[in-house]
Amino acid sequence: MKVGAIVIYESTVYPGCTEEVCVPILEKHSGLLYNEGFFCGYSPERLNPGDKVNTLTTIKKITSGSTREVAEIIDQLYQSIIKAGTWKASSLKVAEAAKVIENSQRDLNIAFVNELSIIFDRMNIDTIEVLEAAGSKWNFLPFRPGMVGGHCIGVDPYYLTHKAEQLGYHPQVILSGRRINDNMSRYVARNVIRLMLKNGIDVARSTVAVLGITFKENCPDIRNSKVADLVKELQLWGTNVIVIDPWANPDEVMHEYGIHLGPIDPLPTVDSLIVAVGHDQFRSMTPHQLRTLCRCEKPVLADVKALYNRHDAADAGFTVFRL
Numbered sequence: 001m002k003v004g005a006i007v008i009y010e011s012t013v014y015p016g017c018t019e020e021v022c023v024p025i026l027e028k029h030s031g032l033l034y035n036e037g038f039f040c041g042y043s044p045e046r047l048n049p050g051d052k053v054n055t056l057t058t059i060k061k062i063t064s065g066s067t068r069e070v071a072e073i074i075d076q077l078y079q080s081i082i083k084a085g086t087w088k089a090s091s092l093k094v095a096e097a098a099k100v101i102e103n104s105q106r107d108l109n110i111a112f113v114n115e116l117s118i119i120f121d122r123m124n125i126d127t128i129e130v131l132e133a134a135g136s137k138w139n140f141l142p143f144r145p146g147m148v149g150g151h152c153i154g155v156d157p158y159y160l161t162h163k164a165e166q167l168g169y170h171p172q173v174i175l176s177g178r179r180i181n182d183n184m185s186r187y188v189a190r191n192v193i194r195l196m197l198k199n200g201i202d203v204a205r206s207t208v209a210v211l212g213i214t215f216k217e218n219c220p221d222i223r224n225s226k227v228a229d230l231v232k233e234l235q236l237w238g239t240n241v242i243v244i245d246p247w248a249n250p251d252e253v254m255h256e257y258g259i260h261l262g263p264i265d266p267l268p269t270v271d272s273l274i275v276a277v278g279h280d281q282f283r284s285m286t287p288h289q290l291r292t293l294c295r296c297e298k299p300v301l302a303d304v305k306a307l308y309n310r311h312d313a314a315d316a317g318f319t320v321f322r323l
Contacts, residue, residue: 001030001038006070008041012156014163015097018042019066040066041074042092044099060084064095103156104174109143110153111177114184117145117323121191127323128306145323146304147188147226147276148181149215154224185226188323189233192274192302195319199298201271204238209262209270209293212277213245213253217305220247227276228257242268246281267293272300273318275307283307287316294318 001007007026009018023034032038046059061082065071075088089095117127127145134140148154157178161171196203213227214220227243234241242262245253250261262268264281273290275282287308290301294317301318303310313320 001026001032003032003037005032005038006041006065006073007038008043008074010043010045012044012099012103012152012159013096014100014159015093016163017096017159018092035066039070040092041070042095043074043078044095046102057081057083061086062089062095062098063087064089064092066092100156100160103152104160106143107148107153107157107181108173108177109141110146110148111180113143113145114180114323118187126310128310144306145184147184147230149224149226150221151215151223154178154181154226184323185229186233188274188276188302188304188321189230189237191321192272192300193234193237193239195300195321196272199296199300199319201296201298201300206271206296207240207242207268208234208272208274209242209244209268210234211244211273211275211282212279213243213257213259213261214248214277214279217278217283218247218280220249222248222252222256225257228259230274230276231257231259242270244268245277245279247279269293269295270299271296272302274302274304276302276304278305278307287313287318291316291318 009022018040023040026038027034030038034040041064043061043063046061047056048054061078063071063075063078063086065074071088075086078086089098113127113131116130120127120130131144135142157174161174164171192208193203196206210227210231213225214222215225231241231243243259244262244264244267246264248261253259253261270293273294287301291299299318301313301320303313303320303322306322310320310322
């Protein structure tokens, strides 16, 4: 680095990481002193993979700097390209904390509806119908149950809890939400197995197709995909699992999870189906089209993302499970 350099970090970290971890490394290798020979900024990325509307320039950007003067320089830098404007935080720590709680908040909200889904299933109540009814109130938050994967929501809360534990505080709510969300893949798999057994399907000699392995719809990103955990759980029961995903890179999936992607055209004939990701290719199919893929008399359809009308799916001959 040259004298006067400004180093801006964008990766999600725990509050204090930039100054406690990154700055000493910069000082050591540059021979310069922090806030004298060089300066730092923190402006967390807010990119949404696969989103063609909310992009870099259309999402408001948090900015911060290690001095007031540098904070202003950094803010002006981002304002030159960010059409949505910027939010200049008072310190690096505030900016770091703001980013890490964005994803922690979403994680907790999803954990809440996941827990509701588990409770309502025991009450024989459809969770989606409950959420749609509750959503008639203007200020109800429209979160849906699901398997929380990806490189943000399922990971970032641990940054915050790590720092909290260093400071002598053991987080309860955040880690509780993490436990619930981390268990949803196993929960889905075991419910599918339970219903297959109930329908007289020989699980150990059956084939189940899992549609989708990316962590979100219409996106090739497979990082921290919870569908892989779902597949492993099914395989523990001896089930032959075929994973199909038109968006994922087969080589990446094999390298990361050791899973071979099955054929897309034509789709294979199986005993039951799990639609795990809401890709447009799957969303456009009807329950009757899905039923033609199943050879047994009473197949199970696990509609994890609630893509289909559950009554239409039942009329098509499926035993339906959804979160």
